[in-house]
Amino acid sequence: MLYPEVLANAINSFKKLPGIGEKSAERYALATIELSDEEIDDFIKNVKDCKSKLRRCTECGHLTDKEVCDICNDTNREDNLLCVVEDYKSVFMFEKSGTFNGKYHVLNGLISPIDGVYPEDINLSTLKRRVDNFKGDGEVIIALKPSIEGETTTLYIKKILEENHIKVSRLSYGIPMGVEIDYLDAITLDRALIDRKEIS
Amino acid sequence: MLYPEVLANAINSFKKLPGIGEKSAERYALATIELSDEEIDDFIKNVKDCKSKLRRCTECGHLTDKEVCDICNDTNREDNLLCVVEDYKSVFMFEKSGTFNGKYHVLNGLISPIDGVYPEDINLSTLKRRVDNFKGDGEVIIALKPSIEGETTTLYIKKILEENHIKVSRLSYGIPMGVEIDYLDAITLDRALIDRKEIS
Numbered sequence: 335m336l337y338p339e340v341l342a343n344a345i346n347s348f349k350k351l352p353g354i355g356e357k358s359a360e361r362y363a364l365a366t367i368e369l370s371d372e373e374i375d376d377f378i379k380n381v382k383d384c385k386s387k388l389r390r391c392t393e394c395g396h397l398t399d400k401e402v403c404d405i406c407n408d409t410n411r412e413d414n415l416l417c418v419v420e421d422y423k424s425v426f427m428f429e430k431s432g433t434f435n436g437k438y439h440v441l442n443g444l445i446s447p448i449d450g451v452y453p454e455d456i457n458l459s460t461l462k463r464r465v466d467n468f469k470g471d472g473e474v475i476i477a478l479k480p481s482i483e484g485e486t487t488t489l490y491i492k493k494i495l496e497e498n499h500i501k502v503s504r505l506s507y508g509i510p511m512g513v514e515i516d517y518l519d520a521i522t523l524d525r526a527l528i529d530r531k532e533i534s
Numbered sequence: 535m536l537y538p539e540v541l542a543n544a545i546n547s548f549k550k551l552p553g554i555g556e557k558s559a560e561r562y563a564l565a566t567i568e569l570s571d572e573e574i575d576d577f578i579k580n581v582k583d584c585k586s587k588l589r590r591c592t593e594c595g596h597l598t599d600k601e602v603c604d605i606c607n608d609t610n611r612e613d614n615l616l617c618v619v620e621d622y623k624s625v626f627m628f629e630k631s632g633t634f635n636g637k638y639h640v641l642n643g644l645i646s647p648i649d650g651v652y653p654e655d656i657n658l659s660t661l662k663r664r665v666d667n668f669k670g671d672g673e674v675i676i677a678l679k680p681s682i683e684g685e686t687t688t689l690y691i692k693k694i695l696e697e698n699h700i701k702v703s704r705l706s707y708g709i710p711m712g713v714e715i716d717y718l719d720a721i722t723l724d725r726a727l728i729d730r731k732e733i734s
Contacts, residue, residue: 336629338599344584347577350569351562362551364623366585367597369550374585377547378578384544385566385574397567399538423564429536 393464395440395457397422405429405437412436414472416464418491420444420484424477436475439464444483445490451483453490461491465498473501480507480525506531593664595640595657597622605629605637612636614672616664618691620644620684624677636675639664644683645690651683653690661691665698673701680707680725706731 335342341363348359366374383399390396391403398404405411405425415436419425420443428434443456465474476491478484492502507525509518518526537545541563548559566574583599590596591603598604605611605625615636619625620643628634643656665674676691678684692702707725709718718726 335604336626338588338597338603340580340583340587340599341597343576343580347573347580350573350577351565353558353561358553360626361553363581363584365551366581367588369585371585373547373550374581376543377550378582380540380543380547381563381566381574381581382578383540384563385569385571387540388538388567397538397541399540403538426536426560 390440390442390457393460394438395442395460396425396438408437410435414468414470415475416461416472417475417477418461419477420479428477436473439474441478441487444478444481445487446483456487458491458494462494465495465500468498468500471500473503476502476504478504590640590642590657593660594638595642595660596625596638608637610635614668614670615675616661616672617675617677618661619677620679628677636673639674641678641687644678644681645687646683656687658691658694662694665695665700668698668700671700673703676702676704678704 337345344363344366345356345359348354348362349356354362366377369377387399388397389399391398391400391406393402393406396403396405400407412435416439417428417434417436418439418441419428420441422440425438425440428438439457439461441456441458441461443451445451445453445456461474465472474491474495476488478488488504495502506529507522508529509515509522509526515523536542544563544566545556545559548554548562549556554562566577569577587599588597589599591598591600591606593602593606596603596605600607612635616639617628617634617636618639618641619628620641622640625638625640628638639657639661641656641658641661643651645651645653645656661674665672674691674695676688678688688704695702706729707722708729709715709722709726715723
């Protein structure tokens with residue numbers, strides 16, 4: 335065997351992470367040897383805590399280490415503006431862009447009968463409750479991916495929120511930035527045409 | 535703050551590893567959440583063991599989780615053929631190429647008076663003892679990098695082994711595989727010329 339057993343085990347563990355192959359796993363495992371005792375203790379504690387202390391926000395379903403997440407608790411954000419997303423990764427994407435000042439609702443899945451995922455399997459009931467509690471006018475922006483599951487879930491949400499008489503919108507589909515129109519797929523181009531905006 | 539604290543901490547820990555930037559660290563920290571409890575426990579145990587159980591082989595100085603490493607204990611390897619390397623990474627490189635069937639001697643450093651590293655600071659005394667114990671003829675191959683420190687250390691080893699009357703060699707310098715001669719540096723080309731081999 336090329337490596338001492340404990341080193342081979344560490345290499346295998348690093349390979350469990352996405353996009354880490356043999357070469358990188360070796361590099362990271364060897365690097366842990368060079369870290370100070372304090373750094374390695376921190377590393378272990380942080381990875382452990384990350385796995386064990388993170389849970390779903392009881393309000394919106396986002397990742398948090400508290401009962402209710404920092405975003406839901408932020409009084410500077412609009413309560414009557416909800417952005418519905420598939421998972422916590424979408425929340426991080428929106429937060430990095432920094433444009434959105436409402437709150438989120440994380441479904442943790444999309445409706446997909448073919449995969450056995452029905453409306454009751456994703457975080458929808460609390461969405462309805464949150465919208466019922468809107469004070470005055472409000473809006474729900476649905477930001478799901480343009481796929482059959484995304485469309486199905488979007489239409490379902492639109493339907494269950496009908497009686498609330500609030501605005502329900504979705505992100506615009508269209509041409510991503512920095513892309514040559516010549517190389518776009520036909521469906522994207524078609525969507526961009528349908529979602530076209532008047533130049534004012 | 536964009537991330538829950540425990541997630542931010544895990545991201546920072548991953549960033550301690552070489553070549554991992556913000557983007558990759560995020561990806562790995564988020565991936566740890568998706569690992570099963572068993573996988574994460576293994577991950578933590580393996581990283582911990584890798585740091586705490588690995589030590590220097592008392593015979594050759596290589597990384598091992600035993601008193602004497604597997605290579606030194608391998609009776610199929612020649613005892614009278616030692617390859618002297620700077621660090622354990624060189625051993626792994628040689629072992630991957632698989633050509634060498636002797637044993638190693640890992641210096642864990644190179645002589646560099648300017649940096650305050652003297653012969654007694656690196657793993658040299660056991661090298662002398664090992665060579666003294668050679669049974670019959672033997673050879674020491676010095677495989678250090680071609681730098682001032684590498685050359686200094688090579689000459690020093692040559693000197694301390696003089697009284698042993700064994701063969702002391704070094705790796706050939708020359709042109710690496712797959713490289714355009716036009717783009718080689720002058721020193722490498724010069725070395726390749728000096729170390730030229732007769733075509734037989």
